[in-house]
Amino acid sequence: MKNLHNLFLAFFLLSGSPLMAQDALPERQADFTFAKEGEGIRFQPLMPPLVQKAGAPAAYYTYFWEFGDGAFSREEKPSHRYAQPGEHEVILDATAHYDNGKKAKKRKNKVPGERREALAGIALPDVFEEKSKQAIAMAANAMPRAEEELTLVISYRNNGFVTTDGRLHLFFNEKKYKTAHFDFLEARTHFGETADPLFSQTLPTHTLPVSGWTALSLRSSAGACISWQDNDATFSILQDMLNNARSAYREEKAWRFTGLEAGDKRNLFVSLAGTSGMLKDTSAFIHLEVVFAPDDPATAPERFELEIEIVASHDPNVIAVSDNRVSYRTLGSKNFDYKVQFQNNGEGSASTVELKVEIPDGLDMTRMRPIKWHPECPICPKTPTDRSCLDTASSKNGLIFTFRNIYLPGSRQEGVDDRDSTKGFVKYRIVADKDMPKRSFRSRAKITFDKNPPIYTNFTKTRFKTGISPGLKAGYHFAPDSGNTGYFFLGASLSPYKPWRIYPQIELLTGIKGRTDAPDQMFTSADTIVHPGALTRIIRTDSLVKGRQGHLSLELPVLLRKNFTGYFGAGVGGALQIFFENGERSTQTRTINSLVSPDKPEPVAADTILFAAVSSTYSETRTRFAAFADFTFGSVRAGPNLGIRAGAVLGRRKEMKPFVQVSLEMKL
Numbered sequence: 001m002k003n004l005h006n007l008f009l010a011f012f013l014l015s016g017s018p019l020m021a022q023d024a025l026p027e028r029q030a031d032f033t034f035a036k037e038g039e040g041i042r043f044q045p046l047m048p049p050l051v052q053k054a055g056a057p058a059a060y061y062t063y064f065w066e067f068g069d070g071a072f073s074r075e076e077k078p079s080h081r082y083a084q085p086g087e088h089e090v091i092l093d094a095t096a097h098y099d100n101g102k103k104a105k106k107r108k109n110k111v112p113g114e115r116r117e118a119l120a121g122i123a124l125p126d127v128f129e130e131k132s133k134q135a136i137a138m139a140a141n142a143m144p145r146a147e148e149e150l151t152l153v154i155s156y157r158n159n160g161f162v163t164t165d166g167r168l169h170l171f172f173n174e175k176k177y178k179t180a181h182f183d184f185l186e187a188r189t190h191f192g193e194t195a196d197p198l199f200s201q202t203l204p205t206h207t208l209p210v211s212g213w214t215a216l217s218l219r220s221s222a223g224a225c226i227s228w229q230d231n232d233a234t235f236s237i238l239q240d241m242l243n244n245a246r247s248a249y250r251e252e253k254a255w256r257f258t259g260l261e262a263g264d265k266r267n268l269f270v271s272l273a274g275t276s277g278m279l280k281d282t283s284a285f286i287h288l289e290v291v292f293a294p295d296d297p298a299t300a301p302e303r304f305e306l307e308i309e310i311v312a313s314h315d316p317n318v319i320a321v322s323d324n325r326v327s328y329r330t331l332g333s334k335n336f337d338y339k340v341q342f343q344n345n346g347e348g349s350a351s352t353v354e355l356k357v358e359i360p361d362g363l364d365m366t367r368m369r370p371i372k373w374h375p376e377c378p379i380c381p382k383t384p385t386d387r388s389c390l391d392t393a394s395s396k397n398g399l400i401f402t403f404r405n406i407y408l409p410g411s412r413q414e415g416v417d418d419r420d421s422t423k424g425f426v427k428y429r430i431v432a433d434k435d436m437p438k439r440s441f442r443s444r445a446k447i448t449f450d451k452n453p454p455i456y457t458n459f460t461k462t463r464f465k466t467g468i469s470p471g472l473k474a475g476y477h478f479a480p481d482s483g484n485t486g487y488f489f490l491g492a493s494l495s496p497y498k499p500w501r502i503y504p505q506i507e508l509l510t511g512i513k514g515r516t517d518a519p520d521q522m523f524t525s526a527d528t529i530v531h532p533g534a535l536t537r538i539i540r541t542d543s544l545v546k547g548r549q550g551h552l553s554l555e556l557p558v559l560l561r562k563n564f565t566g567y568f569g570a571g572v573g574g575a576l577q578i579f580f581e582n583g584e585r586s587t588q589t590r591t592i593n594s595l596v597s598p599d600k601p602e603p604v605a606a607d608t609i610l611f612a613a614v615s616s617t618y619s620e621t622r623t624r625f626a627a628f629a630d631f632t633f634g635s636v637r638a639g640p641n642l643g644i645r646a647g648a649v650l651g652r653r654k655e656m657k658p659f660v661q662v663s664l665e666m667k668l
Contacts, residue, residue, distance in 0.1 A: 028104040030094045034111055040081035041111060047094055051101035056315070057345040057455075059098040060411070062419060064141035064151060066091040068111070070190035070267045071125055072153060075417070082113030093151055095142040097314045103148050124265055126155035135159050135302040136168075136292035143311045143318075144181065144286070146278040149271055152306075156257075156292050157265040160299030165258045167196060169242065169291040170270060171249035177325075179277030181286055181310070184253060188269040192258060199254035238293055238301040245289050245303070260294070282312045283460040284324040285337065309339065312458065316343035316423060319357070319445045321460040328467045329497055331432050336363065337371065339427040340401075340445045340457065343419075346410035350449040353408060355426055357445045359398040362436030368392075368399060373426045375406050390426075398443075401426045408449075435566075438464050438500045467497030469638060475663025477511060479649075487513035487553070493665065498637040499563065505571070507557045515550040515583055535595045542590045549583030559630055569636040575626045577649065582619040589614075625650045626659070638667050 031046040043065065050059040065073045067080045068088030082088060093106040127139035135158070141151040158164060173180045187195065246252065255268065285307055292302045309320035322337035340357060344350045359365055370379075373390055380389035380402075391402040403424070411422045442461040448454045471493035478486030491509030522544055529537040559573025589611040628647025635641055645661040 026102070028102055030092050030104040030107045032090075032092045032107060032109065034090070034109075037079055040079045042077065042079045043090070043092075044077055045092060045094065048101075048104055050096055050099050053098045053100045053313070056098040058412075059096060061094045061096055062142070064093045064095075066093075066151075066188065066269060068190070069113070072267065072269075073125065074420075084113055086113055087111065088113050093141055093149070095314050097316060099314070103145075106149070124267065126157075126265060126267065127153050128155055128157075133159060134304070135300065136290055136304045138288065138290050138304050138306045140306065140308055142314060143309055144272075144274050144278065145311055145314065146274050146276055146282075148274050149185065150182070150274060152270040152272065152288070154268045154270065154290055155265065156260075156268070158260045158262050158294070158299060160294070160296065161262050162296055162298055163259060163261045164294040164296035164299050165256070166260065166292070166294035166296075166299075167199065168193070168255045168257065168268065169199060169245070169293060170253045171245045171251070171289040171291075172272065173250040174248060174287060175250055176248075177281060177286070179280060180250060180275055181278045181281065182251075182272040183275060184251070185271040185273050187253070187255065187271075189255065190268075191266045193255040193266075193268055196254040196256050199252055235297070238291075241291050241301060241303045242293070245291060249289065278310055279312075281324055282310050283318070283320050283458055284310055285320055285322045285339070286310060309341075315458070316341060316345075317445075317447055317455050317457050319443060319457045319460050321443070321462055324460070324462050325465050326462055327465045328438050331434070331436060334432050335429050336432065336462070337427060337429050338443060338460070339425055340447075341423065341425040342447045342449075342455075343423045344408045344410045344449055345412065345422070346449060346452065347412045347414075348410050349413060350408045350410070351404075351406060352450050353403040353406070353424065354448045355399075355401040355445050356395075356397075356448075357399045357401070358443050359430070360441035360443060362433050362441060363430050364433055365394045365399060365430070367431040368394075368428055370401070370426060370428045373401075374424045375403065375408065377403070377406065380404060399428070401428075438498060440464065469495050469497040469667050471495070471665050471667040473507065473509065473643075473663050473665045475643070475661055477659060477661045479657055479659045487511045487551075489553070489555070489661075489663075491555075493667070495561070495667075499561075502560055502562045505559050505561050505573075507555075507559075509553075509555040509557065511551075511553040511555070513550050513553075515548040521545040535597055538592075538594050538596060540592045540594075542592075544588045546586045546588075549581060551579045551581040553580070554578045557626075557628075559628075561630065561632075563636045566637060567634060569632045569641075571630040571632075573628060573630065575628065577624045577626055579622045579624070580619070581622060582617070584615060584617045586613045586615045628659075628661075632665070635667075640664065640666050 028048040030048075033044045033046060034041050045061070045063060047061055050061070052059045061076075063074060063076050065075075065078055067073070067082075068090050069082060069084060071080060073080065087110045089108055090111045091106055091108050094104055096103065126137070128134050128137045136154070136156045138152055138154050141153075144150050152170075154168060154170070156168060172182050253270075257266070260266070286309075288306045288308070290304050290306075294301060309318060311318060319338060319340045323334075326334060338357070340355050342353065342355070344353075370390070370392060375388070377388040377390055380391040386405060388403075388405045391404055393400040393402075408424060409416045409422050411419050416422065440461055440463040442459045444459045445457040446454045447457065473491045473493055474489070476486060476488055489509045489511035491507055493505055493507045495505040496503045522542065524540070524542050526538060526540040529539075555575050555577045557573055557575035559571045561569055561571030563569040591609045591611075593607045593609070626647050626649045628645050630643065630645045632641045632643045643661075643663040643665055645663070646658070648656040648658050651657050
């Protein structure tokens, strides 16, 4: 028994230890050292050990450095020269890839800077696209992940000819998602930018009104007073940018900048914290937007939208989708954008990269088109070529994208320091069929570099939002064995929109019936008085009731239905019926008083008394319960359909009375 107890305890500890370790991952802290080297300072990261993810390529760190003067670097061991004296706060934020541990906390240290005349012309790094004329751009230090900090770099510059003041507007947390993805932490400014509380706010759920803004008086840094009218083209463009952003995002932050000279360039850093609710939208595209709003109308405003994917782990081989929740009602006009990202983690370059993407049922592969891809190359021609190109094809299970004759260096290749040069992606658009089943669907990609073993990405998953389909209903109700008791009814129904499985439906019906002749009713009673040894008295009373009656009814049917095809459905259910009856009665009474002798069959004497008819009105409420089966023909998921409902009603005297309803329903 003791050995059995020890064996059970050992099994519990061994089986539970992975869970315990997962729930209590140790905290990790990034650190770095620095030392003078030539005219600058060399920085060296000191990182905690990586926790290798099983089955994944070798884990590694990527680095993001802020040097405290507006400059930054993504190198592992950067060297930086300061143009200004004094201390600067340097921040190291490292991201672990293919790692199972917690994110290492970023490190902040004070570093001295020395002014040297020879360093006055130091170029400030930026996130602008190469050879672009952008006035504003934005980049993130990593992909967003739940409960992790994200750093944004906002680069802006003056492409005009005069010095200007202005504002930077940052928008985040899209309204199309139910949960907020980010909390604002802080902004780090290095060129005198100041927060503008007038615009930094949580936005309303509707577009802000702009009526009445007849003019906006601004003062440029040159001192001239400029008035922007509503019909001014520059002001109108800027207002459209801001209004569109405010209608799409929940939150806005803004900063004032001053004295931005022609050709001048600056960086602003923003820290956002990923919320726990971000987990719901893993593998989805999300967007952040920034607007450059100069005061001087001679300098054009500009907007920049950053598209990034929410990840469950920092894996560079990933697939994401533009919508992870979609309304079934608008599915017929919906396009889905997918993006497959990959990285060559080998020790050598790759010349062929093949992406096989699983496509779920309901997405039309024949209407797919690639939107953007990297490495940039033309689509492959029909005839074979030795030039770099992207080949697109389809198979029974999905799409195949193949980069041919390219050069994609490996991240562990000797002499390769820029990890971004080892990455690529394909973004494509695909259309949903109108009759796509109302089931969640997902995609995954298999990536093969040359002839190496394939790498599988995560799954994207798109779910359908709950859609409600109201309906209008009209019909006729009759009971075959109850005479002329039929009536017309009107009502409404509520059910899921275009359901594919068993689904509930609830209805509210109201019927009205004018007064019609009610069936005649005869009530008879008799009293017998026996006198021993004498005649017997029999008093018989007959009452004939005639009348007219009508009613107003309310009916609440609840049923479970299933659409077997797009044109036939069936269901079963029950209903509560309430009848508010009203009418008039006319009662005529006849009394026969007779004496009967025990020796003679015929009455000895008889008297008949007739009472005149007595009229009265009445109203009463009756409640009944019904069970039924239901059949529909026509456009049963959405549109007009014909319904036949047959069942039985539990009457006042506990008897079951059959009924039939025929109706026409329009489901919206």
